[in-house]
Amino acid sequence: MKILIVGGGMGGTILANNLARRLQGEVKAGKARITMLSASDRHMYQPGLLYVAVGSMAPDELYRDQRSLLEPCINFHVDPVTEFMLDANQVKTQSGRVFDYDVLVIATGSRMAPETIPGLAENAETFYTEETAVKMLKTLREFKGGKVVITVGVPHKCPMAPLEITFMLNDYFKDRGIRDKVQLHYTYPIGRVHSLENVAKWAAPEFERLGITYETFFNMKEVDGATKTLKSEEGSEVKYDLLIAIPAHRGQEVVEKSGLGQNGWIPTNRTSLNMEGRNNVFVLGDTTNIPISKAGSTAHFEAETLGDNIAALVKLGIPVREYDGKVFCFIEAGKDRATYAMFDYNTPPDPKAPSKALHWFKLAYNKLYWTSARGLL
Amino acid sequence: MTEKRVIDARGSFCPGPLMELIAGLKMMQVGEEAEVLSTDKGSANDIPEWVKKVGHAHIGTNEESGVWHVTVRKMK
Known part of the structure; x- marks a missing residue:
């Protein structure tokens, strides 16, 4: 089974690593192949930009080499998609190549x-x-x-x-x-x-x-x-x-140009994360039109769901669980205090009083993020 | 008759039904209608309040099995 992930941000990277581990045997046996197409050879920790703006993080702290974050068995290409051809199960890229897939995941994010x-x-x-x-x-x-x-x-x-x-x-x-x-x-x-x-x-x-x-x-x-x-x-x-x-914000231009969704937002089933009307296409992170937060944690939790489900599709032929709308957001309440909000489709958040401990945890997460991206945390 | 655009914001705490409507209206033509589905009873008040303030038209609100259906017409 050819699994093609378009987008090397948080959601795409977590999913690719998650699948690489779950499908290790299948990849080795040549029964599954995981390919990622990204617009950049670098991966940015986007929440860090808030700290750059007030001088408490330097820009170079926000980047890692994308290849270094990925499991070795993932085929990684810096070659952004220029056209989605869903009826043919293909995408065309900037270099002129055409990639076939059995399962496509679109995780192209959003832009201001x-x-x-x-x-x-x-x-x-x-x-x-x-x-x-x-x-x-x-x-x-x-x-x-x-x-x-x-x-x-x-x-x-x-x-x-x-x-x-x-x-x-x-x-x-x-x-x-x-x-x-x-x-x-x-x-x-x-x-x-x-x-x-x-x-x-x-x-x-x-x-x-x-x-x-x-x-x-x-x-x-x-x-x-x-x-x-x-x-x-x-x-x-x-x-x-x-x-x-x-x-x-808007979704990426290529999404809109390919007729996948107005303003670059793709109509997506809120629990299966399937693109509406497409059984072999999934959407992840900011790119969906699901009415929840466009946030890294959303992409993270969706990627975990899709990791389970796409691996199960390969092994069992069926998905095994639904995305419940889970989101977790830290809230910096100044330079040295923070709180958080956690919620899903059925449970509203109940933020606690800000504390220094949570702010320190957020600062720790700014570094731990790289463990998340590798699919370990 | 104009086809209504459905904005399914059930279970949306953040950004929430009103923010979903504001985003949805940007993708609509003047005269087009949107029906917001919300599980937050507050939508029955805050959507009409904003719609009036900004100059769109509130067409109606009804509740069915815990889901509020708020219909709005884009006026400008």
């Missing part, structure tokens, strides 16, 4: 799309790529005081990022001794400060305690760089001296 809001890319700082996180750090270093506005697009990767960057900026300016010269103003698209009700119930009083102002029901419409004004779909306006954006 600031260009969808007029004026945003030119006037806001962001931290979703190495380049923009470093640029944001440089801007923060030069910032002397004024109104900092944090704004949030929908949908976006990492649902905790808006809160985390706000709490981390509070400590960043405090450490620089200019917190009294900075007004932090947070905006959020729905009627509370976070999508998770229990997280919002914890975060709003924290904002008030720290002197962070906020405005809810605020969906960005456009940015006027000349007057430094952010306008919302709801009709309100806010002035800023420094604008920090969590832009709306």
Whole structure:
């Protein structure tokens, strides 16, 4: 059986390693073959970008050589897919090669799309790529005081990022001794400060305690760089001296071009993770249209489910379990305290009071991640 | 009659039904309708509240076996 994994991010890498271990015998006997196609020979620990933006991690700490993370029996090619040809069970790649498959897993992730809001890319700082996180750090270093506005697009990767960057900026300016010269103003698209009700119930009083102002029901419409004004779909306006954006995200262009899903999101069954209408195609991580968080932990838990199921398809001809919607997100509550939210399709999260111990665990996880990617943790 | 787009946000705690609607509306044409399925009874209030604030139209809400069906028309 030819298993083709497209995408070398967290989900694709965990799945490939997981399958390589489960199917060791089948691979050796030539009954299974695992191939990964990726756009890069490097693997980035994306949550680390948050720390790069405030100067507490260096960009080179975020990368490992992708090949070094993969089990030796995985056929790895840096050759991004340019076309999915699902009716023929094939994909075409940038080099012009065509790869056949029996089972296809699409784990191509998402990308920020600031260009969808007029004026945003030119006037806001962001931290979703190495380049923009470093640029944001440089801007923060030069910032002397004024109104900092944090704004949030929908949908976006990492649902905790808006809160985390706000709490981390509070400590960043405090450490620089200019917190009294900075007004932090947070905006959020729905009627509370976070999508998770229990997280919002914890975060709003924290904002008030720290002197962070906020405005809810605020969906960005456009940015006027000349007057430094952010306008919302709801009709309100806010002035800023420094604008920090969590832009709306989209799936990859190749997904949309191949007609697999609007805006690059592929219609996916929420428990089997099959692409709708395709029994031999699975979707993993941000690329799905499942109504859960676009987060590394989502991809991780989905990859574990798919690892069990695809291995079982090879060995038994049937899948063995369903994905239950499990997500686990750390929440940095500043530079030295953190909490977490864990939930699934049936169980809401119940975040506890932030602690230093959880922050240290998060810092440890920033290193342990590489064990996760290898499929060991 | 315009075909309704179904946004199945049952069991969605994060990003949640309203965020799913906001994302879904970006992929729709003006005049098109979306029916949000939600297992959060709060959707019966917060979706119409946002829809009114932003200038879309709330067509109706009904509940069937613990699932709220909130229908919205994109107006701009």
